[in-house]
Amino acid sequence: MAQPLEGLTAIVTGAGRGIGRAEALELARLGARVVVNDFGQPGRAGTGAASAAPAQEVVEAIRAAGGQAVAHTGDVADHQQAGALVQLAIDTYGQLDILVNNAGILRDRMVFSMTEDEWDSVIRVHLKGHFNTTHFAAAHWRARSKEAGGPVFGRIVNTSSEAFLAGSAGQPNYAAAKGGIVGLTTSTALALAKYGVTANAICPRARTRMTEDVFAGIPAPQGGAVAEDGRPDPLAPEHVAPLVGYLASPAAAGVNGQLLVVHGGMVAIAERPRIAAKFDTAKEIFSYEELDGLLTPYYAERPAHETFAAAEVLGLKHD
Template sequence: MSLLEGRVAIVTGAGRGLGRAHALKLAEQGAKVIVNDLGSSAAGEGADQTPAQEVVAAIEAMGGQAAVNTSDVSNWSDAQEMVQQAIDTFGRLDILVNNAGILRDRMLVNMSEDEWDSVVKVHLKGTFAPLHHAANYWRLESKAGNPVDARVINTTSHSALFANIGQANYAAAKGGIATLTQLAARELARLGVTVNAIAPRAETRMTEGLSKGQSEERMAKRDPEWIAALVTWLASPESKEVSGRVFEAWGYGYSVIESWQHGPQMEASRDPTTIGEGVKKIVGFARANAGIDRNTWLNP
């Protein structure tokens, strides 16, 4: 029995890279898939149905079922129509994988308002809008007495979790997604919906050029299929007890990100002239912020 037999999924940004790998792996495990992709460039420009059509064709060639969707996930009504398409085409919705995104990198002082707004819109609103409409479908199903066992997998980034320089717009949006994931997990638990996120490390057009000169072994560990395997398990009934978590993922392994924690404390004061030594002391006792280049087993 396949992990996802009889389940219906939406994967956003599924025409290339990670999204394509997610859609194919979900279908391989029995899911029927709405393949969403605008077909725009990595910077969010242009539109082309071909990438989504090619993924649907690949799924059908393996004996699966899939349909093309070219909605703009950051458009409120488009996101609603995408959710409705899954229901109308395949009769239900069980899985939402929010993967769509663009990049417009620039240092903070040089970033334009449009570069900020466009990236935050696609990533953060483009995660919230499909999640909102899917959650409302599951809420109505639950109120009607129909059992709900649904999954949401969002996409955050190491850029957000570890503050990568030159990506203020992208990091801010992805950081919002990480927190939204935790909040949504708490709000939707009563409906039978789990919500998790991944922070992937993969070689795609979004990371083109960043891996130049790396070994063949390291490049193999950046194959999107490693990440798609985790996403597929998180989308399955087996993951029912896992929610509100963020996972690092690539071929070197999977790791659970540990969220903000309460750290060292001191007495409060109404007088700002008296608190300096105490603040310095608790900062000295606190762990340093984790860095994106920290040499750990996930960053060999």
């Protein structure tokens, strides 16, 4: 029986560790040929000497399981290196079919203490990195579609975060980047649909280098997604990877421009923000006094957890 992704080529960025690693292994398990990208810096802030070891270890794991993979250790936030990544997939396997953007760093700080470099570096890796690879992949699919005279197969899975959905006080750079990724995803979904390409975003929750502080109080069972004693770890990255495999597959042809939250055996589909209330002026233009009379009592009576900047979204508040 053919695998769902058999004959397809995938790129996974930031695939040397954590969620990206689990995604690369899952795509390979489903039959995809995988280009494993990871810059290889040891620090979650994007610091330390780059190394080819993380990406190569994942490549070797895929090959040991009978799959096909090749490593790329470039920086996806560099436009030319992102282009080289996409070209590597094309040169090695003939074409690119799936792009999973996962690479990222953290430089947490409250907004009043954050430096310009801490802001720029996180926006660069997350948001620009997503754009760079998307740009070159989209150009590839558009050219193939024009040559074929019709739609081709293309899948983009981007990585957003609950930090965008619910706010994260100490991560204004990260939350802004993840919100921007959702905007990039929906724009891309609309732009590429006619070429047969879908673009979706996920908000994963998992125990990785990026979240070691967030989940420090939640003990991790040994053994990955399911420990040796049978206890599942709801924060294992392996819980995220199957959704990415599905979104990358032909079965998800009707899923486009979506935002999904995933962790620990749960998938939640997020909607665009809805209008909670609407007020019309009794005159031709609002006055301060009229707005005060309408909005002040409205917000005074509205529970804090129902506001846009609520600390809880979809019942997914961190304990």
